[in-house]
Amino acid sequence: MLSLFGTPEQKPGLLDRMKQAVARTRDSLQERMDDLLTLARPVDEAALEELEATLIASDIGVGTSQEILGHLRQQASRQQIRDGAELRHLLKIELLRILDSVPPREQVFTANPEIILMVGVNGTGKTTTTGKLAAYFCEQGKSVLLCAADTFRAAAIEQLEVWAQRSGVDMVRTRQGGDPSAALFDALQAAKTRNIDVLVVDTAGRLHTKNNLMAELDKIRRTAQRVAPDAHVQTLLVMDATTGQNGLQQARLFTQAAAVSGIVLTKLDGTAKGGIVVAIARELQLPVRYVGVGEQMGDLIPFESSAFVDSLLEG
Ligand SMILES: Nc1nc2c(ncn2[C@@H]2O[C@H](COP(=O)(O)OP(=O)(O)OP(=O)(O)O)[C@@H](O)[C@H]2O)c(=O)[nH]1
Numbered sequence: 001m002l003s004l005f006g007t008p009e010q011k012p013g014l015l016d017r018m019k020q021a022v023a024r025t026r027d028s029l030q031e032r033m034d035d036l037l038t039l040a041r042p043v044d045e046a047a048l049e050e051l052e053a054t055l056i057a058s059d060i061g062v063g064t065s066q067e068i069l070g071h072l073r074q075q076a077s078r079q080q081i082r083d084g085a086e087l088r089h090l091l092k093i094e095l096l097r098i099l100d101s102v103p104p105r106e107q108v109f110t111a112n113p114e115i116i117l118m119v120g121v122n123g124t125g126k127t128t129t130t131g132k133l134a135a136y137f138c139e140q141g142k143s144v145l146l147c148a149a150d151t152f153r154a155a156a157i158e159q160l161e162v163w164a165q166r167s168g169v170d171m172v173r174t175r176q177g178g179d180p181s182a183a184l185f186d187a188l189q190a191a192k193t194r195n196i197d198v199l200v201v202d203t204a205g206r207l208h209t210k211n212n213l214m215a216e217l218d219k220i221r222r223t224a225q226r227v228a229p230d231a232h233v234q235t236l237l238v239m240d241a242t243t244g245q246n247g248l249q250q251a252r253l254f255t256q257a258a259a260v261s262g263i264v265l266t267k268l269d270g271t272a273k274g275g276i277v278v279a280i281a282r283e284l285q286l287p288v289r290y291v292g293v294g295e296q297m298g299d300l301i302p303f304e305s306s307a308f309v310d311s312l313l314e315g
C-alpha cells in the first residue's frame with residue numbers, strides 16, 4: 001500500500017514533507033537573512049540585531065529570540081562566529097536545544113486503549129486532525145475508534161462521520177445537544193468490547209475564557225479515567241499556526257485548564273510564521289506532536305525537531 005504519511009524510518013520522506021510544510025516560513029526567513037548567511041567575515045553586533053528582528057518576524061517570539069541572541073552574542077564577542085555559514089550552524093543548534101528541551105515526538109502506546117482528547121478553540125482543525133489521525137494510526141496497524149463528542153455545533157457529527165468513512169474506521173456518536181461525556185462513555189464501552197488500540201475523541205471548539213466549557217473538558221477527562229482506569233488519556237491541544245502569538249496566549253490559558261499533554265499545530269502550510277513552533281516549546285514547555293499541512297487525509301506529519309530545523313535553515 002502506498003504510504004500516506006511516511007514512517008519515521010523513512011527519514012528522507014519525512015524531511016521532504018517538512019520542507020514543503022515550512023516552505024513559506026523558510027522563504028521569508030532566508031530572504032531576510034540572505035546577507036547574514038552569506039557573510040564572509042566574523043559576525044558583528046549589527047548582523048546579530050538583524051537576525052533578532054528576523055526571528056521575531058517569523059513568530060519565534062521576543063523572549064525566545066532574546067534568549068537565542070544572548071547565547072550567540074557571547075560567542076560573537078569572543079570572535080567565535082567566523083562567518084554566515086557558522087552563524088547558520090549555531091542558530092540550528094540553538095533552535096534544536098529549545099525544541100528538544102521538551103519530551104520527544106511520539107510515545108509508544110501501551111495502554112488499552114490510548115485515549116486522545118482533541119481540544120482547542122473554534123475552527124483550529126480539531127475535527128480534520130481527528131480524521132487524519134484515524135488514518136495515520138490505521139496505517140500503523142492499530143485498531144482505531146472515533147468518538148464524536150462535539151455535540152454542540154450543528155453538523156459537527158456528520159463532519160466527523162465523513163472522516164470516519166474516509167479512513168474506514170467506526171465512530172460512536174450521540175444526538176446533537178447530548179452530553180459529550182455520555183458519548184465518550186459509550187465509546188469506551190465499545191472500545192473495550194472490540195479491543196481497540198486508539199480512541200480519538202473530537203470535542204467542540206471552545207474559548208479558553210469560558211469557565212463552564214473548560215469544566216466540561218475536565219468532566220470528559222474524568223469520565224475517561226473513571227470508566228477506563230487502565231487506559232491512558234492524553235490531551236492534544238489543536239492550534240492554528242496562522243494565529244501566531246495570539247494563539248500562543250490562548251494556548252497558555254488552555255494548558256492551565258485542560259491538562260494538555262501535547263500540541264498539534266495545524267495550517268502550517270498557510271503561514272510564513274512557522275517560528276511559532278519554537279515559541280510553543282519554550283513558552284508552553286509542551287511538545288508539538290504533529291503538524292497539519294493541508295486539508296487532505298495525508299496532510300499530517302509527525303513532528304521531528306531535527307527535520308523541522310533542517311527544513312527551516314537548509315543550506
Ligand atoms: N490549509 C489547512 N487547512 C486546515 C488544516 N487543518 C484544518 N484545516 C481547515 O480548517 C478548517 C476548520 O477545520 P475543522 O477541523 O472543522 O476545525 P475544528 O477545530 O474542528 O472547528 P470547530 O469544531 O468548529 O471548533 C477546515 O476548512 C479545514 O479544512 C491544515 O493543516 N491546513
Ligand SMILES: [Mg+2]
Pocket residue numbers: 126127128150156202203204205
Ligand atoms: Mg470540529
